[in-house]
Amino acid sequence: MKEYKLKINGNDYAVSVTDVEETIAEVEVNGIPFKVEFEAPVKKTVSAPKISKPAAPAAPSRPAATVAAPAPASTGGSSVTSPLPGVILEVAVKEGDSVKKGQKLIVLEAMKMENVIEANSDGKVTSIKVNKGDSVLEGATLVTIG
Numbered sequence: 001m002k003e004y005k006l007k008i009n010g011n012d013y014a015v016s017v018t019d020v021e022e023t024i025a026e027v028e029v030n031g032i033p034f035k036v037e038f039e040a041p042v043k044k045t046v047s048a049p050k051i052s053k054p055a056a057p058a059a060p061s062r063p064a065a066t067v068a069a070p071a072p073a074s075t076g077g078s079s080v081t082s083p084l085p086g087v088i089l090e091v092a093v094k095e096g097d098s099v100k101k102g103q104k105l106i107v108l109e110a111m112k113m114e115n116v117i118e119a120n121s122d123g124k125v126t127s128i129k130v131n132k133g134d135s136v137l138e139g140a141t142l143v144t145i146g
Helices: none
Strands: 002-008 011-021 024-029 032-037 078-081 086-091 104-110 113-118 123-128 141-145
Antiparallel strands (some): 024 032, 078 141
16 A cells, blocks of 8 residues: 655645555555546556546445546636535535525535535526535535626
8 A cells, every 4th residue: 555645736635555456556645535537557666656537436335436636716706615614414504595795505515514605706606516425525616606
């Protein structure tokens, strides 16, 4: 098992690579298991894998969920981002809904606590980037308000 301490966008992550087979690697990020896919097959002696696309967590006790990684800010409206890594428990709005600043958009479970993610401005929900059960990293775009 290879262990890495990474700093991404100023946030610290403890990453352990437990197994690598062809284009799939099993990794743990801050204790949460994930399967990640490489663009091309890699050797088992990889020192620092280049992860191209996060996949569903490997934990068998939970249903499969996607992982939303931090995304660059878009120019089409304001983005509501995840303040910390966690799992989406509820999506309280739909695309096209009008929202007011401070209105509940998402409920995020992080460190066994529920966090209400609120609209950062008035407007219309132009896109929802996550679904109930998804795992997200800190800084991931959850909702875009136009």
